[in-house]
Amino acid sequence: MRSRVVTYGVLTLGALAFLFPFYYMVVGSLQTSPDTSIAGAFPHPSNLTTENYTAIDGRINLLQGLANSGIFTGGVILGTLVFGVLAGYALAVLRWRGRSATFALVLLVQVVPFQLLMIPLYVMIARDYGLSDSYLGMILPFFINSTAVVIFRQYFLQLPKELFDAARIDGAGEFRLLWNVALPLVRPALLTAVLLTFIGPWNEFLWPFLITKDATMQPLAVSLANFISTIAASTTNPFGAMMAGAVVLAAPAVALFLIFQRYFTSNDLGSGVKG
């Protein structure tokens, strides 16, 4: 009994620490003037306004930013799904020369920190190919996600071999097998992979920050960061506007996660990282 109280106490304390900043983000975005006293966390209705959202929208184009984030994220998800599924299927189901070497490569690539490649990638993509301020330039480094390849492989491995042998005897080609037999059976994996890959580009800051200088091309994370580091000080309620922007940036990812959280399970993520 006592231990159960302790367990729930620890979890509640933890949950508070994790959720309070989000609550405070929303409260701050709705306050006419920032009230940083303890009472300010529970604001009086007369101190509430939507002005901060108008203010931030006046400085950075929120809709354009959201659209750019959406295109960037959508492109990454498309590449990850199509080519990740193909590679995952080849690694799990097909027997071909170089298969184990390819899988070793997939695991190795996951450990290479992307940021370490930023200078050569910047030179290649922005300078040599002239792809700065373009969606293609933003998407390219993330187009296929190695972690997703591992997740797909894990799922395809769990399908019974007999299933494939039977379909092959019936004369089905590999593309048909993949599309009509394997894919429908691993639908949850697709959703998990979409969720995991969504988080990456939607939240990515460094790479689009490097290659987008044109404000109309910047994903929301980049334009909000520019607002925080350079423009915020010149607004009447800088923290209010920052919070409003933060809410707009956080909302889509948090909402998607809340809706699909049951697909976000420890086993998928664990297998994705452990290989």
Next chain:
Amino acid sequence: MDAGTKRRRPFGAQPLGILFSAPYLIFVGVVFAYPVIFAVWMSFHDYFFTAPGAQVDRPFVGLDNYVTALTDPDVWRAFGNVGIFLIINVPLTVVLSILLATALDRVVRARTFFRVAFYVPYVTASVAVVAVWLFLFSNTGLINNVLGPLAPNPSWLVNSALAMPTIALFVTWKGLGFYILLYLAALQNVQKELYESVAMDGGGRLRQFFSVTVPGVRPATFLVVLLATITGANLFTEPYLLTSGGGPNGASTSPVLLIYQKGIEQQNPDVAAAIGVVLIIFVLVIALLQRRFVGREES
């Protein structure tokens, strides 16, 4: 299969696998292998930005870029800052995530609520939560209001002794949900009978935790330590935004932030590439040390 018609198959039984994997392999070649080689080449040459297609000489300069990088006190400071970051972030991450995962594993009621609460910071953009932390930890922010006379002076993010620890705390909080998830998966592999046998020997909850749970999740701990180290080596967004570019006076500059400043702001991509190579070696050395350390405890 059809053993009678055994043919030579130079590409394996199902060579289509090569075709299916080809886009991935090309991608890895273009986006990982080539840039890594290019970065190393760049670090040994006098490389500077030119107009696209311009024919220029980029002479081999040996270790010059490395000498420039390693005689720069800012570079040493940045690596020292990662050290401070790791000393705070790694133990805090390991202890808090084992603790919360164990607690989460034990409860039945409101399990989904707690899970969701812990993962929300992990799925949210750094830029968005950085904004809230700036608000909470500013000079006149809520944290200082709660602390009253105990509030640090100068305040958290402009204090050279506290800027890096505050960043480490932020990153720990932000990523903890992911590590809790890893530990939850690891806990499924711990044999339940072990708890019972410790209980039979008169061991309490605490004994069970230290003699069964902690050793049982050791592989996960190794992974968590490794991933946390990689996160530390990749630190950029947090010092860039939380401490306005690694301030005060470089107290929270990270190597990646320095690579950005040297390479792109100051237009010295060759020196920046050299710092990148040093950083890769730094990560590899730490990973090897950790493997040795964790491995020895295991045996």
